[in-house]
Amino acid sequence: MNQEKTVTVKSVTALLIMVFLCLSLFAVTTDARADPTRPAGWIDSFIGTPDHYVLQRGSNRLPVKFYMPVHDGDLIIVNHVGHSLVLALSENDSVLITVKNSPYRAKALYEAPTLAGNLMDWAGDWLTGLAGKSPQRNTAMLVTRSIGSRLHTPLLNDGAGKIAAGKTGLCLAWVGGRPKYRITVTQPYNHPAPLLDVATSATSGCWRIPKSSPGEYGLIISDDSGYRVKTNVHMVSEQEIPRLPQELSESSLSSEAKTTLYAAWLASLRDTDWALQAYQLVVPLANIHPPAASLVSALEEGSRPQGMEVSR
Amino acid sequence: MNRLLKFGKRAIFASGLTIVLVKIYTFSASYFRLHNPVSLISPHYQDKWKSLPNFSRRLVGNMIVGLGISLLLIALHDTPFHRGMEDAALDWMMKMYSGTPPQKDAVPFAFLDIDDATHRLWGEPYITPRDKILELLRFALSGNPATVVIDIDLSRRAGNGDTALEDFIRQYPSNQEAGSSPPQDNPPIILSRIFRPAADATNGINYEIRPSFLDQAVATAPLVYWASPLFDIDEDFAIRGWRPWEITCGRNAVQITPSVQLLAYLQLRMHQIPSDAVNDMHRQLSISALSYCETHESVNSELQADKLVQTPDHQPLIIGDLKLHHRKTNLSRRFIYEVPWKLEPGETRPILEYQEKMVPALSTRSAGVITQQAGMVDSAWLAGHIVIIGGSYQEGRDIFPTPIGQMPGALVLINAIHSLLQYGELKPPPLWIMLLVQALLIIFISAIFSRFDSFWGMLASGGLVILLLLPVSFWIFRYGIWVDFALPLLAVQFHHMAMEFREDSAKQESE
Numbered sequence: 001m002n003q004e005k006t007v008t009v010k011s012v013t014a015l016l017i018m019v020f021l022c023l024s025l026f027a028v029t030t031d032a033r034a035d036p037t038r039p040a041g042w043i044d045s046f047i048g049t050p051d052h053y054v055l056q057r058g059s060n061r062l063p064v065k066f067y068m069p070v071h072d073g074d075l076i077i078v079n080h081v082g083h084s085l086v087l088a089l090s091e092n093d094s095v096l097i098t099v100k101n102s103p104y105r106a107k108a109l110y111e112a113p114t115l116a117g118n119l120m121d122w123a124g125d126w127l128t129g130l131a132g133k134s135p136q137r138n139t140a141m142l143v144t145r146s147i148g149s150r151l152h153t154p155l156l157n158d159g160a161g162k163i164a165a166g167k168t169g170l171c172l173a174w175v176g177g178r179p180k181y182r183i184t185v186t187q188p189y190n191h192p193a194p195l196l197d198v199a200t201s202a203t204s205g206c207w208r209i210p211k212s213s214p215g216e217y218g219l220i221i222s223d224d225s226g227y228r229v230k231t232n233v234h235m236v237s238e239q240e241i242p243r244l245p246q247e248l249s250e251s252s253l254s255s256e257a258k259t260t261l262y263a264a265w266l267a268s269l270r271d272t273d274w275a276l277q278a279y280q281l282v283v284p285l286a287n288i289h290p291p292a293a294s295l296v297s298a299l300e301e302g303s304r305p306q307g308m309e310v311s312r
Numbered sequence: 313m314n315r316l317l318k319f320g321k322r323a324i325f326a327s328g329l330t331i332v333l334v335k336i337y338t339f340s341a342s343y344f345r346l347h348n349p350v351s352l353i354s355p356h357y358q359d360k361w362k363s364l365p366n367f368s369r370r371l372v373g374n375m376i377v378g379l380g381i382s383l384l385l386i387a388l389h390d391t392p393f394h395r396g397m398e399d400a401a402l403d404w405m406m407k408m409y410s411g412t413p414p415q416k417d418a419v420p421f422a423f424l425d426i427d428d429a430t431h432r433l434w435g436e437p438y439i440t441p442r443d444k445i446l447e448l449l450r451f452a453l454s455g456n457p458a459t460v461v462i463d464i465d466l467s468r469r470a471g472n473g474d475t476a477l478e479d480f481i482r483q484y485p486s487n488q489e490a491g492s493s494p495p496q497d498n499p500p501i502i503l504s505r506i507f508r509p510a511a512d513a514t515n516g517i518n519y520e521i522r523p524s525f526l527d528q529a530v531a532t533a534p535l536v537y538w539a540s541p542l543f544d545i546d547e548d549f550a551i552r553g554w555r556p557w558e559i560t561c562g563r564n565a566v567q568i569t570p571s572v573q574l575l576a577y578l579q580l581r582m583h584q585i586p587s588d589a590v591n592d593m594h595r596q597l598s599i600s601a602l603s604y605c606e607t608h609e610s611v612n613s614e615l616q617a618d619k620l621v622q623t624p625d626h627q628p629l630i631i632g633d634l635k636l637h638h639r640k641t642n643l644s645r646r647f648i649y650e651v652p653w654k655l656e657p658g659e660t661r662p663i664l665e666y667q668e669k670m671v672p673a674l675s676t677r678s679a680g681v682i683t684q685q686a687g688m689v690d691s692a693w694l695a696g697h698i699v700i701i702g703g704s705y706q707e708g709r710d711i712f713p714t715p716i717g718q719m720p721g722a723l724v725l726i727n728a729i730h731s732l733l734q735y736g737e738l739k740p741p742p743l744w745i746m747l748l749v750q751a752l753l754i755i756f757i758s759a760i761f762s763r764f765d766s767f768w769g770m771l772a773s774g775g776l777v778i779l780l781l782l783p784v785s786f787w788i789f790r791y792g793i794w795v796d797f798a799l800p801l802l803a804v805q806f807h808h809m810a811m812e813f814r815e816d817s818a819k820q821e822s823e
Contacts, residue, residue: 035670037669037670038663038670039663039670039671039672042675042677042693043690045681050688065688065689065690066681066682066685066688066689066690067677067681067682067689067690067691067693068690068693069671069690069693090655090658090659090660091654091655091660091661091676092655092656092657092658092659093657093658108660110658110659110660111659111660112411112412112413112659112660112661112662112663112673113410113411113412113655113656113659114412115408115409115412118407118408118409118410118411118412119408121656122407122408150436152432152435152436159433159684229432230428230429230432231429231432
C-alpha cells in the first residue's frame with residue numbers, strides 16, 4: 001500500500017514538473033518569436049540623405065527619417081559606401097550600421113524591468129553594501145548663474161564637423177573655458193581605445209592620429225572647470241568631399257593660394273558645413289601664406305566666407 | 313551645545329517612551345496573570361475558557377496584542393512618526409516597481425528633452441530661445457499628440473522668436489496647417505506657470521504669479537492653458553507630494569491655477585475640456601478662495617507655500633467622476649513614481665498596446681536633433697502621446713531628488729500624470745478591510761507558532777512571516793501601508809516569545 005502511495009506521489013510530482021517545464025518552454029519560445037509590431041528601437045541618426053538608406057518592413061520600403069521607430073524584424077539597408085546609420089536599441093545601447101553589416105535585421109533585444117528583477121537588484125546592492133563597496137556619488141556645482149567665458153567650438157559651429165578619413169593629422173580649435181584642456185576623440189562602435197587623448201593649455205592645436213576609416217567619431221573637449229563640449233566628427237571618404245573646382249585647379253595661382261581659395265570655397269558651401277575640413281587644409285599654410293592665416297582666424301571664430309563663386 | 317542638548321532631550325524621551333511601553337506591557341501581563349480577567353465573568357464561561365485548547369487561548373491573546381497595536385497605529389496616523397514609516401515603506405515599494413509595466417491601460421509619454429548636447433548646440437543660452445520652443449511645439453503638434461505640455465519658464469522675453477511664439481499661441485488652433493488634424497482633435501497646450509517668492513512676504517515663504525509676455529495671448533487662445541508645476545518638497549529634499557491647484561489673490565479677482573497633472577488627467581481620462589474643468593474648480597473653491605484672499609489682504613497676490621486652500625467644509629473637490637479629498641493626510645498628497653529617468657544597461661521601457669499599436673511607455677528624444685534636422689525628423693510616432701517639452705541640461709537647474717533617484721522636473725510631471733491616471737488620488741483601504749486582513753494574518757501566524765514551538769522553529773516561522781508578507785504586500789499593499797500590518801505581527805511575535813519564556817520560567821519554578 002505504502003509503495004503504491006509513493007509511486008502515486010512520484011508520478012504526480014513528475015507530471016507537475018513536466019507541466020512546469022512545458023509552460024516555461026512555451027513562454028521562452030513565445031518571447032523568442034519576432035513580433036512585427038513590437039518596437040525594437042529607433043533611428044537615432046544617419047549621415048547624408050535618406051535615399052542612402054532603406055527601411056524594409058514586410059514588403060514595404062519606407063523612407064528613413066530621424067527618430068523613426070524600428071520594429072522587430074525590420075531590415076535596414078545602407079546602400080552607399082561611407083554612409084552609416086545609428087540604430088538606438090534602447091536608451092543605453094545603439095548599433096552603427098554601415099555597408100559592412102548591412103542589411104541589418106532589427107530585433108527587440110531588451111525587456112522592461114520586472115518586480116522580481118528589481119527585488120534581486122535591491123538585495124544584491126544591499127549585499128554589496130555589506131561588502132563595503134562605496135556608494136556612487138554625484139557631484140553638485142554650488143554656484144549662482146554667472147556670465148563667464150564659456151567653452152565652445154565656433155569652428156564646428158557648435159555642432160558636428162566633417163573631415164576626410166584616412167589622414168594622420170587632426171587640427172582643432174575652440175574658445176573660452178579655463179586651461180588646461182583635454183581633447184579626446186573616441187572611435188565608433190564604442191571602441192574602448194580613443195583615437196586621440198591629449199592635454200594642452202592652448203586653445204588650438206594639431207595632433208597625429210592613426211589612419212581612420214569613415215565613420216562617426218566622438219569629440220570631447222573639456223576644461224579645468226569641468227565643462228565639456230561633446231560633439232561628433234564625421235570622417236568621410238575623399239569622394240564625398242566637394243572637389244577642387246576645375247577652374248581653380250587649372251589656374252596659374254601658387255599651390256598655397258589654390259589651397260586657401262579651395263578651403264574658403266569649401267567653408268562657404270551652404271548645404272553641408274565643411275569648415276572643419278577647410279581648417280585642416282589651411283592650418284599648415286598659416287605661417288607661410290598670410291591669406292591662409294586670416295582664413296584660419298576667421299574659421300576659429302566661427303565666421304564663414306560668403307558669396308564665393310568660381311569663374312574663369 | 314544647543315544641538316547636544318536637543319539630542320540629549322530626544323534620547324531621554326525615546327528611552328523613557330520605550331521604558332513606559334515595556335512597563336505597560338509587563339504590568340498588564342502581570343495584572344492579567346494575578347487577577348485573571350476571566351474571573352470577572354461567570355464560572356460557566358470560565359470553565360469553558362479553561363476547557364478551550366491552548367491554541368485558542370493563545371490566539372485570543374495574540375489577537376488582543378496584534379489588533380491593539382493596529383488600532384494604536386490608526387490612532388497615530390499622520391503623526392510624524394507614522395508618516396516617516398509610511399514614506400520609507402512607500403519609497404521602497406516604488407523602487408521595486410520602478411520601470412515595470414503599468415497595471416492597467418496607460419497613456420504613452422514622449423519627452424522632447426533639451427539635454428546638455430542640445431543646450432550646447434543652441435549656444436548655451438541663458439533663456440531658452442523662443443524660436444526653438446516654437447519649432448519643438450510645431451513638431452510635437454504635427455504628430456497629433458493627445459496633449460502637449462511645455463515645462464519651460466515662459467515668463468520672460470528672450471528676444472528673437474518672442475513675437476512668433478506669441479502669435480502662434482494667440483491664433484492656436486486656427487493657425488494649424490491645412491491637412492493636419494481636424495479642429496476637434498486639436499490637442500490642448502499646457503504651459504507651466506512660474507511662481508516667484510513674494511518680495512514683501514510677512515510670514516513664511518509666499519509665492520505670487522510672475523507675469524508672462526504670453527499672458528494676453530493665452531487669455532484669448534481657447535486651447536492653451538497655464539498650469540502649476542509646484543510640488544511639495546520633503547525634509548530630505550525629495551519630491552513626494554503633489555498639489556492639485558494653487559490659488560493666488562489678484563487685485564480684482566481670485567486666480568485658480570490647476571496643476572499640470574490635473575489638467576492632463578481631466579483631458580485624457582474624462583475627455584473634459586480643460587476650461588470647463590477650471591470653471592468647475594472656480595465654482596467649488598471660490599468661497600474658500602475669497603475668504604482666504606480677504607484674510608491675506610496685507611500680503612496681496614500671494615499663496616502660502618505650505619498651505620492649500622480647500623473647498624468649504626473640506627468637502628472633496630468633484631470634477632466629473634474625479635473626487636479629490638486632498639486632505640492633509642500623508643497618502644492623499646503623495647503620488648506613485650514608476651517611471652525612472654535612467655535605466656540600467658540591458659533594460660528598456662515597458663511596451664504598451666495603445667490605439668492598436670505597440671509603443672514604449674516613455675520615449676525620450678534629444679530636442680537638438682529636431683531643431684537641427686528640421687523636416688527630416690519623424691513625428692508620426694507621437695500620435696496619442698502626452699508630449700512634454702522640457703530640459704534635463706545641468707545649467708537648467710531642473711533636476712530633483714525623488715524616491716526612485718534624481719530626475720528632471722519634466723520626468724516628475726510625467727510620473728505625477730501617470731500616477732493620477734493609474735491610481736487616482738491615493739487612499740488607504742477601508743478600516744474594516746485592514747482589520748479583517750490583520751486578523752487573518754494573526755490567525756495564520758498563531759497557527760505557525762503553535763506548530764513550530766522550538767527556538768529555531770520560531771525563528772524560521774518569523775522568517776516565513778516576512779517572506780509571506782512581502783509578496784502579499786506587493787499584491788495588495790502597494791500604497792506603502794504594509795508597515796501597518798508588519799508592526800502588529802512583529803508585536804505578536806514578541807508577545808508570543810514573552811509568553812513562552814514566562815511559561816518556561818513558571819515550569820522551572822514549579823519543578
